Amino acid sequence: MASFLYSPAIDVLASVGRMVLSPFLSGPLLLSTTYYPDTVRHIIASIAKTLPEQVVTWLSSLPHPPAITTLRVLVALSLLRTVNRAFNTMASNSWRLCAAKGWDWPNEIAVVTGGSSGIGKGIVERLVALGVRVAVFDIQDLPKELQGNAHIRFFHCDVTSSESVAAAADAVRRELGHPSILINNAGIARTTPILKTSEEFLRRIFGVNLMSMWFTTQQFLPHMIQLNKGHVMTVASIASFVALATAADYSATKAGALAFHESLASEIKHQYRAPNVLTSVVHPNFVKTPLLDDFRGRLERAGVRLLTSDRIADEVIAQIKRRRGGQLVIPSSATGISGIRGWPTWLQEFLRDAVAKGAVKP
Structure with missing residues (x-):
């Protein structure tokens, strides 16, 4: 199920x-x-x-x-x-049906957190193919295939530290200019029951998956507001809607990522009155990345079909190219899950029970 x-x-x-x-x-x-x-x-x-x-x-x-x-x-x-x-x-676009104007990909600068591997790496590759200059924020070095590319600059950055993010942001502005695209992609996960989750890991996962979005957005959004142009992309998860057994920490951060996106969109529109600064949130289903290594087998035995990093990267770049904000559930056939909180309680619990059977160790 x-x-x-x-x-x-x-x-x-x-x-x-x-x-x-x-x-x-x-x-x-x-x-x-x-x-x-x-x-x-x-x-x-x-x-x-x-x-x-x-x-x-x-x-x-x-x-x-x-x-x-x-x-x-x-x-x-x-x-x-x-x-x-x-x-x-x-x-999702300040009641505007047409795409935002003023975008010229070879003149745009993007920041991608967690861009050295997984979904982030795929996003970086596709942005570069558009001609966008990309700043990668990561604690992992760039993979060999991305090194030496004139369109990519790597900045060693611990996104859980506001000081580290600020230093990297200053370097980006100094060496490349002001970014018009921010993709908050960095994320970690580990399956652990609530009673066995350490405080150290809790602080780490909330820092990487959630708090980092405040640090990066605080650095780069002001200039976007000033120009009334930009796009902040939040990579969340299907776990934003369905809490996962043995991954309460991950689910909580992704529900928080959705709340961050919704509040950010409202603030940009009403507090800063910058309708051409776009916001998008992406909710991928389970993706075949190292994050799932410890329970990937259980999911596959339960019949869950895993997505690829390339599939998610393609959808993210397609959203950027559309020059529109919005909410994406990947695959789109799972969009109905976004309304789970409005389902009858018994049906919600039926779904959570079914998902838990594929996630909890026997």
């Missing part, structure tokens, strides 16, 4: 749902069956061999009233879905 979080079957169902609720499918089909039923029957006859018998029977009944009613319902639902998506985009 833990596979509910991400499985091929759910992806297929989501794809079918998107197709069925596309106004570009149901709309033309409704018009053609209403005004050109003979043509529709002719087309059905010509492709009948490639369609399931039940589908052929249903389509052949057009323009039978029940079938027309079904199409009308699908058109109405698809239009509502399209309007809802447009409102979601506008709400």
